[in-house]
Amino acid sequence: MTAPAQVAYDDVLRVWREADGIPQIEHAWLFDHLMPLGGDPNGPTFEGWTLLSALAARTERLRLGVMVTSNRFRPPALLAKIAATVDVVSGGRLEFGIGVGSRPDAPHARREYAAHGLTFHDSTHAVESLAEACTIIRRLWTETAPFDFHGDHHHLTGAFCSPKPLQRPRPPILIGGQATPTLRVAAEHADRWNMPGGSIEKAIGRSTALDRLCIEIGRNPAEITRSIVLPVSYDRPQDTRNTIRAALDGGFSHIVLGLHAPYPPAVARWAADTIIAPLSDKITAP
Template sequence: MTGLLTSARGPSFGIMTAPSQVAYQDVLRVWREADRIPQIEHAWLFDHLMPLGGDPNGPTFEGWTLLSALAAQTERLRLGVMVTSNRFRPPAMLAKIAATVDVVSGGRLEFGIGAGSRPDVTQARREYEAHGLPFHDAAHAVESLAEACTIVRRLWTETEPFDFKGDHHRLTGAFCSPKPVQRPHPPIVIGGQATPTLRVVAEHADRWNMPGGSTDVAIARNTKLDQLCAEIGRDPAEITRSIVLSASYDRPDDTRHAIRAALDSGFSHIVLGLGAPYPTKVARWVADTFIAPFADKN
């Protein structure tokens, strides 16, 4: 079995509600509804501090704070941030935050992380300057991500304090308590498509997320990940393939075609991005319109 094959258990479907240009009660309404619909297995937020579209001064909630609130308000959904910017928080602090959310959720966290926004995304770049955060080049960001994955995993699994001396992160007496509920640790989901990031995926990820894009690009990146796994002697089938697709309210056939193409290309973890404002009973509509047609075909 290779990474291009669909999971033996069949595909899993989830939703993403970007916590921007929306009210908390609107996001909560959708997640509570989805929590009652078994076909929707997971739900996600994104990690930006300012809007990427619409009113540039509109509301955007901090992803991990909101995720913890939603974890306390749901019972079944697996949940996460797709994906956390490693540029925003020191990795040891992020490990503590994520462990807390896993405890609050009763062991439902999917730990999403990535290198952070690309330098050419103007709307994203401004949030770093606005919050006093450094914005290093891509090479620095990917190297930092690799160290962060090592640090987070060690904090979640090691029973004694340890020191860490990397090129980008230094820790003395690092320790995380309480540990996450999940053993050995929550699944690590790494998002991105550049080859340097895929090398980090090959080494550290339980799941890889392709952040949208054309089917042809997704297939090419999927194949590249298989090659990188082979280079380090890892079975590519150990890494579930995930993709974010837009859930079109006006052109549902387009979304269904995109889902079919993704499944045929080996992406068995489908995240459907919902645009705001969210229609009434949107989670039920997503399940009936986009998930049900594939339930008996894989």
């Protein structure tokens, strides 16, 4: 994962093109913020989906996505169209990540809404909107005739998406978040669920909660891959490897290595050789 803030486009492109040639690295991710979360508050931040499309056109193998899209930024039908476009551009490599958006207690993230004229609804509204958005997006990707949708938060007339994504029946849906209401949405809609940081113990606890919510609605919890973002320490790679081992032991098979800028030369090769290779006994080939 390369957060597209406080970096130049060429820096992100360099890392992704290098990673594209390293089979041990299966996927690459951006984030979806419109302003920096750290460092210079007025520093550069690229729009995630625009950048993702550019990177999709410059890579060939990596599966790719936004970890995770803020459902507060774009109407769901527009987002479905954007995502379908990226899936086509990438040749069918999109992993569709989505969540409610920034937490109410994250002031550095909250400011981007006011700065861009976006409404920051309360958590209840945001989760209900996310559930409707997932339904709308899935239907737009799979249904062959226009349809109407009238929910509590979204209303569409004659909704239709063409072209469809290349992946059939649709790109995998990854839902990120840890609050119980979001986990309920993941239980219904997600192919993957991502824990956005925090301790491994907390992640395992939230994964267990997701299991219970799946069972409540009659879904097999094993159908949802468990994903987690783990920061990479360039200076203490052993600490990173230990954390990854704990995550794997806790049932998280989709590991996202969070690289922080500035990116060292050949950082993707370093990650493969220093972080991934020593864990080969813990990693099952895809």
